[in-house]
Amino acid sequence: MEEFDRLINEQLKTMDKLLLLQSEIEKCQEIEQQLYALQEFKQIQSIGEEVQRMKKELSSIQHIFEQQTEDVIRYYQESQEPSF
Template sequence: MDKFNELVSTQMQTMEKLLYLQSELERCQEIEKQLDVLKQSAELEDLRIEIDRKKQDLKEIYQMFEKQTEEVIHTYQQLAVSFR
């Protein structure tokens, strides 16, 4: 049961990172729209690089979250079998 609780805790931390990164990405995209309207091309290019980096980070964290979910499910199934 300790392993299951540890996995769930780790997954919750990953979820927090995922949510934070999603909000940061949304913030950057809003700034991107504003800069595009203002035609601030140099700042816009820097921001687009940051957005691409955040998208990649988000993809990696999401993949980690999926893997953790599979591990939590597997551990839970093992616990369910051992309690029978």
């Protein structure tokens, strides 16, 4: 069961990273909208590039989270199999 707990803890850490990054992306997108309203086009490009970078990072973290989920499921299923 120790391994299962370790897998779950790693997955929770990854989930925290996902949530934090999603929050940062939302904040940047709000700033981007404000800059559009102010017609600050040079800054808009900079923010847009940052949003794209964060979205790539988010995709990578989501992939890691999915892999961790598969590992947790696999470990749980294997631990439930009767041993002879």
